[in-house]
Amino acid sequence: MRLSERSSHVEQSHIRSMTRACNAINGINMAQGVCDLEVPREVIEGAYAAMNEGINIYTPTEGLPRLRSAIATKMKQFYEVEIAPEQVLVSDGATGAFYTACMALLNPLDEVILFEPYYGYHRSTLTSLGAVPTYVRLEAPEWKLDMEALEAVVTPKTRAMVICNPANPSGKVYTRTELEMIGLFAEKHDLIVFADEMYEHFLYGDAVHITALSIPSLKERCVVLSGFSKVFSITGWRLGYAIAPVSVIEAMAQLNDLIYVCAPAPLQIGAAVGLERLGDDYYTELARIHEHKRDLFCDALRDAGLTPSIPMGAYYVMTDVSRVAGNDDFEKAMAILERTGVASVPGRAFYHDDAGKNMVRFCYSKPLSVLEEAAERIRRL
Numbered sequence: 467m468r469l470s471e472r473s474s475h476v477e478q479s480h481i482r483s484m485t486r487a488c489n490a491i492n493g494i495n496m497a498q499g500v501c502d503l504e505v506p507r508e509v510i511e512g513a514y515a516a517m518n519e520g521i522n523i524y525t526p527t528e529g530l531p532r533l534r535s536a537i538a539t540k541m542k543q544f545y546e547v548e549i550a551p552e553q554v555l556v557s558d559g560a561t562g563a564f565y566t567a568c569m570a571l572l573n574p575l576d577e578v579i580l581f582e583p584y585y586g587y588h589r590s591t592l593t594s595l596g597a598v599p600t601y602v603r604l605e606a607p608e609w610k611l612d613m614e615a616l617e618a619v620v621t622p623k624t625r626a627m628v629i630c631n632p633a634n635p636s637g638k639v640y641t642r643t644e645l646e647m648i649g650l651f652a653e654k655h656d657l658i659v660f661a662d663e664m665y666e667h668f669l670y671g672d673a674v675h676i677t678a679l680s681i682p683s684l685k686e687r688c689v690v691l692s693g694f695s696k697v698f699s700i701t702g703w704r705l706g707y708a709i710a711p712v713s714v715i716e717a718m719a720q721l722n723d724l725i726y727v728c729a730p731a732p733l734q735i736g737a738a739v740g741l742e743r744l745g746d747d748y749y750t751e752l753a754r755i756h757e758h759k760r761d762l763f764c765d766a767l768r769d770a771g772l773t774p775s776i777p778m779g780a781y782y783v784m785t786d787v788s789r790v791a792g793n794d795d796f797e798k799a800m801a802i803l804e805r806t807g808v809a810s811v812p813g814r815a816f817y818h819d820d821a822g823k824n825m826v827r828f829c830y831s832k833p834l835s836v837l838e839e840a841a842e843r844i845r846r847l
């Protein structure tokens with residue numbers, strides 16, 4: 467059968483081939499981002515109790531009121547941001563929330579600015595809907611915002627931009643000043659800002675998370691995306707959300723209904739219970755554990771003569787691998803896998819051109835013993 471043009475826009479071939487090659491040698495897969503800490507008891511028990519209590523049928527497509535309220539309360543508690551529960555749409559992961567938001571707000575041929583290196587799903591979601599990504603490169607190791615480059619890429623067709631904060635794959639955490647500059651820029655060109663804040667709790671050193679919703683010029687023009695996959699280690703539960711003005715949420719809800727109907731009912735209660743019961747110490751510990759893992763693995767990369775860009779947030783590290791044999795990122799990633807048994811993602815997965823040719827990305831959200839073994843092997847590279 468002839469496939470649609472759309473299906474040719476969504477391949478992740480190199481990530482898949484790395485995973486296959488890694489599995490074939492029973493290696494350590496640091497290519498894929500699966501947060502593997504234990505799920506908090508509160509979250510599991512909340513979902514289990516909900517199932518027993520009969521919360522097993524469709525929910526409103528926007529999500530259960532209890533979860534929408536818990537998300538609104540969380541925004542107040544963490545960021546002093548006041549939102550109404552009606553501004554929240556619960557979807558099938560942040561992935562579903564982003565897809566729904568793009569469906570509701572973009573037309574084919576609308577241009578959307580992505581910062582490079584980007585998260586592949588952002589690009590694929592846009593292209594699958596006929597939107598046209600344009601690119602502004604941030605340079606390692608600082609990934610500093612370049613306002614001139616941003617201005618240079620705007621055209622009359624530019625409708626939106628995406629910021630990933632903290633960023634996958636670079637680990638960049640945007641400062642308030644940077645977000646304010648983005649806010650003024652978005653205002654000047656009348657752009658929507660999709661702010662993917664999936665890793666909001668994964669912060670290192672003195673990094674702080676500034677949500678786009680706390681920037682006055684962004685408040686009415688941003689769609690914030692986040693979810694529970696990473697923070698509660700429930701990537702398979704498929705629970706995420708968007709926060710946007712009510713009129714946008716209403717439009718998104720129609721599309722969410724069409725695609726997903728609703729997010730899993732009892733699991734929504736599990737996430738709500740997690741938000742309601744887990745204290746600050748849970749989130750601090752999560753960041754502390756990942757900071758330790760970041761340091762452990764980045765030290766090993768440095769010892770191996772590679773040049774990691776030290777992430778300030780999220781749990782990935784982009785590393786320069788110029789010194790590894792191979793003609794490009796894929797060959798270099800394969801060489802690392804062959805020599806150490808550790809899989810990474812070839813850098814071009816995060817760029818629209820060859821800029822990632824000398825880079826790979828490792829995900830260090832692995833059990834400590836596995837990470838220690840991976841670090842030991844990388845040192846021998």
Ligand SMILES: Cc1ncc(COP(=O)(O)O)c(C=O)c1O
Binds near residue numbers: 558562630692695
């Ligand atoms: C930046 C970013 N956004 C969203 C997601 C996916 O989130 P979810 O599991 O809620 O769909 C990921 C997962 O890797 C991610 O890295």
